[in-house]
Amino acid sequence: MLAFYWAPEDADQGFSQKIFYIHVPIALTAYAGFGWGAWKALRLLWTGERRYDLESYTAVHIGVIFGLLTLVTGSIWAKISWGHWWTWGERQLVLFLILFLFYSSYFMLRYSTEPGPRRQRNSAVYALFGVVLIPVSFLAVRIAGTILHPTIFTHEGADLPWQMLVCFLVSLGGMLALAGTLYQVELAGKRADGSLRELRELLA
Amino acid sequence: MSAYAGDVAALARKDLLLELRSRDTVPAMLLFVVSALTIFHFALPSGSSARAETGLLWIAIVFTALLGLTRAFAAEREQSLLDGLVLAPCDRSAIWLGKTIGVTLFLVLAELVALPAFALFFHPLSWELVAAVALADVGIAAIGTLLAAIAAASRARELLLPLLFLPLAIPVVIGGVGASIAANPGSFLAFLGLYDGVFAILSWASFEYVVTE
Amino acid sequence: MICARKLSKRFGDKRVLERLDLEVPRGGFVLVTGPNGSGKTTLLRLCAGLFAPTGGELEVDVPRGAIGFLAHEPLVYRELTALENLDLYGRLYRLPERRERAGAMLERFGLWRVRNERAGTFSRGMLQRLALCRTFLHDPDLLLLDEPFDGLDVEGADLLQMELAQRTGVTALVATHDPEALAGRVSARLALA
Numbered sequence: 168m169l170a171f172y173w174a175p176e177d178a179d180q181g182f183s184q185k186i187f188y189i190h191v192p193i194a195l196t197a198y199a200g201f202g203w204g205a206w207k208a209l210r211l212l213w214t215g216e217r218r219y220d221l222e223s224y225t226a227v228h229i230g231v232i233f234g235l236l237t238l239v240t241g242s243i244w245a246k247i248s249w250g251h252w253w254t255w256g257e258r259q260l261v262l263f264l265i266l267f268l269f270y271s272s273y274f275m276l277r278y279s280t281e282p283g284p285r286r287q288r289n290s291a292v293y294a295l296f297g298v299v300l301i302p303v304s305f306l307a308v309r310i311a312g313t314i315l316h317p318t319i320f321t322h323e324g325a326d327l328p329w330q331m332l333v334c335f336l337v338s339l340g341g342m343l344a345l346a347g348t349l350y351q352v353e354l355a356g357k358r359a360d361g362s363l364r365e366l367r368e369l370l371a
Numbered sequence: 372m373s374a375y376a377g378d379v380a381a382l383a384r385k386d387l388l389l390e391l392r393s394r395d396t397v398p399a400m401l402l403f404v405v406s407a408l409t410i411f412h413f414a415l416p417s418g419s420s421a422r423a424e425t426g427l428l429w430i431a432i433v434f435t436a437l438l439g440l441t442r443a444f445a446a447e448r449e450q451s452l453l454d455g456l457v458l459a460p461c462d463r464s465a466i467w468l469g470k471t472i473g474v475t476l477f478l479v480l481a482e483l484v485a486l487p488a489f490a491l492f493f494h495p496l497s498w499e500l501v502a503a504v505a506l507a508d509v510g511i512a513a514i515g516t517l518l519a520a521i522a523a524a525s526r527a528r529e530l531l532l533p534l535l536f537l538p539l540a541i542p543v544v545i546g547g548v549g550a551s552i553a554a555n556p557g558s559f560l561a562f563l564g565l566y567d568g569v570f571a572i573l574s575w576a577s578f579e580y581v582v583t584e
Numbered sequence: 585m586i587c588a589r590k591l592s593k594r595f596g597d598k599r600v601l602e603r604l605d606l607e608v609p610r611g612g613f614v615l616v617t618g619p620n621g622s623g624k625t626t627l628l629r630l631c632a633g634l635f636a637p638t639g640g641e642l643e644v645d646v647p648r649g650a651i652g653f654l655a656h657e658p659l660v661y662r663e664l665t666a667l668e669n670l671d672l673y674g675r676l677y678r679l680p681e682r683r684e685r686a687g688a689m690l691e692r693f694g695l696w697r698v699r700n701e702r703a704g705t706f707s708r709g710m711l712q713r714l715a716l717c718r719t720f721l722h723d724p725d726l727l728l729l730d731e732p733f734d735g736l737d738v739e740g741a742d743l744l745q746m747e748l749a750q751r752t753g754v755t756a757l758v759a760t761h762d763p764e765a766l767a768g769r770v771s772a773r774l775a776l777a
Binding site (some may be wrong): 215229282283284364368 | 597
Binding site (some may be wrong): 212269272275279286293303306307311 | 386488514521530531541545546549558559569570
């Protein structure tokens with residue numbers, strides 16, 4: 168919210184630029200979810216402990232929710248900036264489309280494999296592929312695409328007024344905190360589900 | 372020859388022998404790729420650009436590979452033969468490498484027909500295109516073999532493999548099309564090489580986990 | 585050689601094995617009996633390392649390559665001949681003189697005559713014989729046999745008896761419906777419910 172009232176307006180893009188403070192932190196949070204999921208997947212393969220499966224799955228789940236939000240906010244940004252809801256020139260958007268397709272397949276994989284060690288391992292391996300796919304696709308989209316995105320960080324970091332940076336960081340912190348909370352809540356819910364099922368079985 | 376190479380050779384040889392006997396996969400891939408190119412001719416309005424034609428060639432290649440990959444573990448799956456291979460004392464990644472070599476060979480065979488057919492139907496080939504196809508084959512086979520093993524453990528099997536595979540194939544298509552039409556094919560070819568390296572190592576290292584519990 | 589403590593295996597919500605204790609000493613010959621669905625096959629697959637236990641502990645004190653595993657499926661390629669199948673396994677198990685060994689095994693189980701025919705053309709009993717050749721090919725220290733007499737005729741069953749009688753030091757875990765066939769060798773029985 169701070170972002171909307173306080174951040175100075177971008178000379179080129181004006182008020183619409185403020186979606187930047189929402190869009191980019193959401194995208195970074197999605198990456199964090201995918202990365203965390205892959206880390207837990209690696210732990211699963213390494214140690215074989217079952218709890219990592221649920222943790223990895225939940226993290227990917229959060230990542231996909233934020234990835235979808237990235238697509239939505241990015242598409243709003245595209246509409247405001249370029250007048251189209253979708254533009255293939257927008258690298259970040261294309262990348263998130265690829266990732267969204269990839270992680271949707273991750274869910275398909277989970278739903279169509281019987282629960283058990285095999286599913287845990289297969290989904291873990293696929294989650295690891297995802298985190299490798301991110302930089303690879305990023306590179307692919309970068310060498311393929313035209314460059315329309317305002318690359319604020321890469322050229323001159325100095326053209327970002329400090330108020331903008333503060334707003335950006337506050338927003339990023341907020342998003343990460345939100346994702347972290349969601350992760351904990353989801354995980355607690357799924358664990359409770361699991362324990363309940365075991366309890367019911369013991370009684371049966 | 373080291374023991375590992377011996378295992379890989381034995382497994383790859385077995386796959387070639389199976390294909391030679393049953394002739395299930397390669398003829399199907401050949402027929403499919405030529406049919407696809409024929410359909411593309413009618414799908415493209417006359418006077419379409421060479422770029423559009425090249426793009427369609429890449430679609431044909433990816434889907435032909437997919438056709439071969441759905442059959443990759445067919446012999447093993449029908450009689451749960453993977454159990455027998457997994458129990459052998461060889462490193463499990465040798466199973467992946469042997470199978471990947473087989474899949475690559477089948478794909479190359481299909482392209483030995485598909486590329487001349489493309490040149491005949493549409494426009495002449497450039498060396499960049501051929502190099503890109505060769506590089507793409509390796510990456511497609513490497514990832515595809517691993518994903519075929521993952522899909523084989525699921526209920527949906529044939530249905531799941533394309534879903535798992537296509538998002539990972541997008542960079543291949545980007546690199547392949549780029550190398551075929553861009554002014555600077557070198558960087559796209561380098562990208563395809565990088566893709567091959569990264570995903571081949573990842574598939575090699577993770578195969579053990581998808582065939583064991 | 586095999587030591588299981590409170591071993592459990594579940595598939596989804598289905599409990600197949602529940603808190604099973606089992607001890608098979610070196611040289612032991614243990615029969616596993618029980619009705620269909622009692623978990624005999626699951627136990628053998630757990631011991632072979634093809635399944636991971638859901639709970640409990642399982643120690644199998646022998647390297648993977650020293651296990652002889654006979655499954656429901658013969659685990660041979662239908663499009664390869666009997667000899668080619670054994671040759672493939674011989675290579676993967678890195679056996680010295682694998683051709684001689686494969687030939688000897690085929691002869692022992694009465695398949696020498698059909699060595700160059702595809703396994704796909706074999707009858708059920710011949711496939712079982714070929715599967716036994718595959719199981720014994722690398723002189724395993726631990727035998728995990730799932731219904732070894734399944735599909736065998738009288739002659740085949742006798743050949744299997746002879747083969748087992750020759751392998752005196754071997755440890756075995758055998759799942760069967762026909763406990764009488766192996767009565768002479770058995771050191772212990774495990775009845776699954």
